[in-house]
Amino acid sequence: MMNNFLVKVASTIEKFNMANKSERLLVCLSGGADSVTLLLCLYELGYDVCACHVNHHLRGEESDRDQHFCEKLCEKLGVELKVFHADVVGYCKEHSVSTEEGARKLRYDFFDSIGADKICTAHSLSDCLETAIFNLARGTGLKGICGIPPVRGNIIRPLINCTRQEIEDFLKERGQDFVTDSTNLTDDYTRNKIRHLVVPRLAELNSSLFGSYAMTADRLRTDSDYLESQGLEAFEKAVLPKGYDALCLRQLHESVRRRAIMHILEKEGLTVSHDSIEDIDRLILDVGKANIKGGVFAVCSKGVLSFAKGEMLEN
Missing domain, CATH: 1.20.59.20 (Chorismate Mutase Domain, subunit A)
Known part of the structure; x- marks a missing residue:
């Protein structure tokens, strides 16, 4: 019998017609809590999954640690893993783009090259709300307030209705560890400020913040x-x-x-x-x-x- 979290993920996949069991799904695996949960959920729900990991080589030993974690996890599950080594610094210098923009372009080019039916990213309801706040602060229209779309072309987001806390609770219940990107723990980036400073204040105003935003x-x-x-x-x-x-x-x-x-x-x-x-x-x-x-x-x-x-x- 599936627990409530798996039921929620399965319902999201069905609601947005994200995938069927005949399709091969590529999980973008960073090693963080969200992507590890995504891999485990799709695996336990019986989908044909493979995984990919991009080593951006931007955080020294920590980047290599993340890669080795993903390799061990996929080996334990018997899931095929493809690893891509990205020269983000060189690419950004050559094309005069920001580190974030360059890393994203290299990631998605790699995802597309694998040739799976669907690309699965681990964006959550928490990410969606943070994106909506970020867009609202800059000025946006209706799409911007909607945050991250559940489906965009062949990219699907099965965790889009799950909060970060629900994701961590799911892993804790299974005794499954994950890695933490140290850059997510600081307030140096705008999105981190929204995550650590803005969202908690909004939650003080409405304890059902995430449910209200999802609706x-x-x-x-x-x-x-x-x-x-x-x-x-x-x-x-x-x-x-x-x-x-x-x-x-x-x-x-x-x-x-x-x-x-x-x-x-x-x-x-x-x-x-x-x-x-x-x-x-x-x-x-x-x-x-x-x-x-x-x-x-x-x-x-x-x-x-x-x-x-x-x-x-x-x-």
Whole structure:
């Protein structure tokens, strides 16, 4: 008989149609409590699992310790493990990106190269809430408040409805140890400050904080999914041989129109940002032109929204 935690994970997988038993699932295993729990849950639920570990070589002996822990755990379970050694410092220097961004790019490139049906990451409800707070502090829309999506393409997150405390309780019950990344224990990073300082204060205001957020996020995702579908439908109807039907877009509710504009920007290969959406929205509601990126202009004239380079406008 499954315990309550396993039932919760199984229910989450079913609710979001994450995976079936015929698929091979790749568990991204860091050795931390979340990923160890994810591996054990999917293994105990009878899924065909394999695992991967990325050694970023950013924390010296601690990085090697994490790798050896994952190797021993997978050997004990009889689960295939693939290890990738990432030169994060070299990659970031070559591509002029932050350590966090470079490490993430290398990780997901490695995950994709393995060729499993689904990639399973161990993001929890705690991570989801922290992400929502982080996005809210920076300024965000509906998607940002929803936090981390349970499913994104072939990436699934079976622990997305479980709190960090529930995860640690599950491991304690089984007598299963895990490793701790020392950088998670400091308040040097913004997310750690949210985890250690902000969330505990919110929990003082509402002892059911995580349950309340889970319910809210679930409702907001439903609303967001509906608006996204309406935005895509509006975008598809607005496509013309040489531009987009501004008159059609003008009649839409602002929430739907702005989502249609996002699809337009993506189709034109332009950056989707608050400013670019605002610029095009103003053009649709009026006429004129706006510099969207470099020499690329959006032009609205005679009911048609189109894009052109600056020199083309002069000719």
